[in-house]
Structure formats: C-alpha cells, structure tokens
Amino acid sequence: MELSQLETFLTVVAERSFSRAAIRLHRTQPAVSQVIRKLEEEIGEPLFERASRDGTLTTAGEVLRDYAERLLRLRNEAASALEEVRALERGRLTLAANEYTCLYLLPVLDEFRRLCPQISIMVQRSLASRIPDEVLRRTAEIGIVSFQPDEDQLAAIAVYADDLVFVVPPKHVLAREEQVQIRDLGAENFVAHNVASPRRKLVEESFAKHRTPLNIGVELPSLEAIKRFVATGNGVALVPALSVQTEIVRGELVSVAVPELDCSRQLWLVYRKQGTLSYAALAFLRVVRTLAEDRGTPFLYVEKKHGDEKKPDASKQSQR
Structure with a gap:
C-alpha cells in the first residue's frame, strides 16, 4: 500500500466519481480505476459499492478512509517539520x-x-x-x-x-611584577589539578630544566576550585588563560608572565x-x-x- 494509492482513493471519495477524480488528478479514468483495483487486491476487500454510481464506500472503504486521512496528514506534518528543521525553526544540537x-x-x-x-x-x-x-x-x-x-x-x-598563565592573588608579592623567571618560583606553593596531564608534565620538565623545584602543596578537582582557592590567598597556580579571563578583569587574580614557559x-x-x-x-x-x-x-x-x-x-x- 503506497501513499499515492491512498491519495487517489481519497480523491475518488471526495469527488464521489471516478471520472471527476481523474480530472482532478490529471489522469485518465482507466488509470484511476486501475489504482483502486490494485489497492482492493492488496487489501483483499472491495472499497466501493459496485452497484452505486456515487462512489458509496463499503465498510472496508470507510475504515480505510479514516486511516488514509491520518496517514496523509502525518506525511504533511512530517514534511512541514522537516521544512522547519531546514529553516532552523526547530531542531536539537548536542555538544x-x-x-x-x-x-x-x-x-x-x-x-x-x-x-x-x-x-x-x-x-x-x-x-x-x-x-x-x-x-x-x-x-x-x-x-x-x-x-x-x-x-x-x-x-x-x-x-x-x-596559553598557560601564571596567576597569583592580588596581594601576593609577585602581583606587582610584569614578569618573573622560573627560578623565582621555587619557593612558591602551587595549587594544581588532581588529574595528571601532559601539560603538567611539560611544566615539570621546564622547572627541572631550570633546576627549580615545583612545589605542589594542594591538588583540587576543578579549575573553578583552583581559581577560588588562589584568589583567597592560598598559593599560586598555572591555569589556561581562557579559564581566568573574568577573574583577571575583576582584579580577583593577577596574571604574571613567565617567558620560559611555552605551553600554548x-x-x-x-x-x-x-x-x-x-x-x-x-x-x-x-x-x-x-x-x-x-x-x-x-x-x-x-x-x-x-x-x-x-x-x-x-x-x-x-x-x-
């Protein structure tokens, strides 16, 4: 059973005539009759009373009309919904x-x-x-x-x-400096993320290269926790620049350049x-x-x- 067959069937029902349905569909009457005959063969039941000349439906035809109208309505709703998707009037994006x-x-x-x-x-x-x-x-x-x-x-x-940036609280002694060297950070108490990462390894290698200890006194589970902890005066940190833009603008944290650290x-x-x-x-x-x-x-x-x-x-x- 195809939707095109159901469209032809409903047109005959609406026009109450095979000949008028053929004119509306821009087809010949024999072609319309063939579509209905094939549909009846697939269903196994006659759809129209043969003795009637006004397209009277059989019981099977009445049942099919209800379902055919619902199916075609769903098709039109689906087409409309897809057009809305194309027009970005509906849809969902998962990131x-x-x-x-x-x-x-x-x-x-x-x-x-x-x-x-x-x-x-x-x-x-x-x-x-x-x-x-x-x-x-x-x-x-x-x-x-x-x-x-x-x-x-x-x-x-x-x-x-x-980039990776070095941040300190506003009252920290290094907050007044435009830049510092790695060797100036050996006595600092660093706050770090508690998950080891390749970037942390790069930092450790840079400190080792300059023979400077990297003292990580506190490890926390999130960047937000690290930022807040440092802002309250508890140590310093190396964090992604993207993560501290707001705090630096507000003056809650101060960024100090460390030229020897290239972790972009x-x-x-x-x-x-x-x-x-x-x-x-x-x-x-x-x-x-x-x-x-x-x-x-x-x-x-x-x-x-x-x-x-x-x-x-x-x-x-x-x-x-």
Whole structure:
C-alpha cells in the first residue's frame, strides 16, 4: 500500500466519481480505476459499492478512509517539520565538552542562540579522553577537545589558541611584577589539578630544566576550585588563560608572565567525517567561522587537512 494509492482513493471519495477524480488528478479514468483495483487486491476487500454510481464506500472503504486521512496528514506534518528543521525553526544540537573547553563554547553559543533561538542545545560534560568516542558513537554531534584526536574517522577544526598563565592573588608579592623567571618560583606553593596531564608534565620538565623545584602543596578537582582557592590567598597556580579571563578583569587574580614557559595549545572542534551534519550543526559551524573572522586571534577556524602532521603527544590536555 503506497501513499499515492491512498491519495487517489481519497480523491475518488471526495469527488464521489471516478471520472471527476481523474480530472482532478490529471489522469485518465482507466488509470484511476486501475489504482483502486490494485489497492482492493492488496487489501483483499472491495472499497466501493459496485452497484452505486456515487462512489458509496463499503465498510472496508470507510475504515480505510479514516486511516488514509491520518496517514496523509502525518506525511504533511512530517514534511512541514522537516521544512522547519531546514529553516532552523526547530531542531536539537548536542555538544560534548569538559570543564575547560566548555568555556570556549560560551561566546559561540551566545551568538548561535541569537541567530537560531528555536534550536535546543544540550552540552554534555565529558572527560576529554572520551569525547572523540562519544562523537563516533553519535551520543554527541560535535565535540570540543584540547588536543588533536588520533581517530581517522573524525574531522577536526582548530578553533581557539590558548596559553598557560601564571596567576597569583592580588596581594601576593609577585602581583606587582610584569614578569618573573622560573627560578623565582621555587619557593612558591602551587595549587594544581588532581588529574595528571601532559601539560603538567611539560611544566615539570621546564622547572627541572631550570633546576627549580615545583612545589605542589594542594591538588583540587576543578579549575573553578583552583581559581577560588588562589584568589583567597592560598598559593599560586598555572591555569589556561581562557579559564581566568573574568577573574583577571575583576582584579580577583593577577596574571604574571613567565617567558620560559611555552605551553600554548589549540582547542579543536571534532565531528564525524562520514556523518551527515544536521542543519543545526551546520549553522553552528558557520557561527564558529564567523566568530573567528570577526574577532580574530585567539579565535580560529583552521581545518585539519588530510595528511597533516600530528603535534607531539605532550600537547594533549588532561583527561578530565
């Protein structure tokens, strides 16, 4: 049973005549009769009273009319819904990020919501190491990670350039300095994340290279906790610049340059290469590109080309 057959059937019912239905459908009467005959054969019941000339329905025909109207109404509703999706008047976008990379999303989502207010957005918090797999398993359409993933099935776009910054509380003696050397930090009490990361390893190697101890006195489970703890005067920290922009502007934390520490990195947007992105996801990518064009560095939009060399593993962010 096809929808086109049901359309012909309902037209005959509405016109109460095979000949008038044929005119309305721009078909010949024999063609209309053939469609109804085939439909009756598939159902196994006559649909019209043969003795009647006004298209009177049989009991089976009455039952089919109700279902045919509902099916065609559903088809029209589906077509309308799909048009709304294309017009970004409805839809859902699922993103995966961790505590850190979610901060990059905030200005992007602000612009996206302004342009596409009808799109529902869900940002699920995930471990960085699991985000590529979540995208591949389709539990998220787009992921934001702080390392270039190894999976060949993923497309990757560099979207933000970030640095590691040294922050101290406003009353700290180093808060008055524009920059310090690593050797000046040997006596400082550092507050760090309690999950080891390749970036932390880079920092440790830099301190070892300058024969300076890295004293980590307190380890906390989140960047937010680290920032608050340092702001209250409990030690110093090395954190992503993106994570302390607000606190530095407010004067709650002070950033002091450490020239010997070069721990810059890029944030990457990833999605399935072979997948078909939703209209909402395509609109999101346009916002990401436009934001990079309008604001410039640190916002980026650099697509990873096939065959690009991987950065050293040490450039990967922690797995939190």
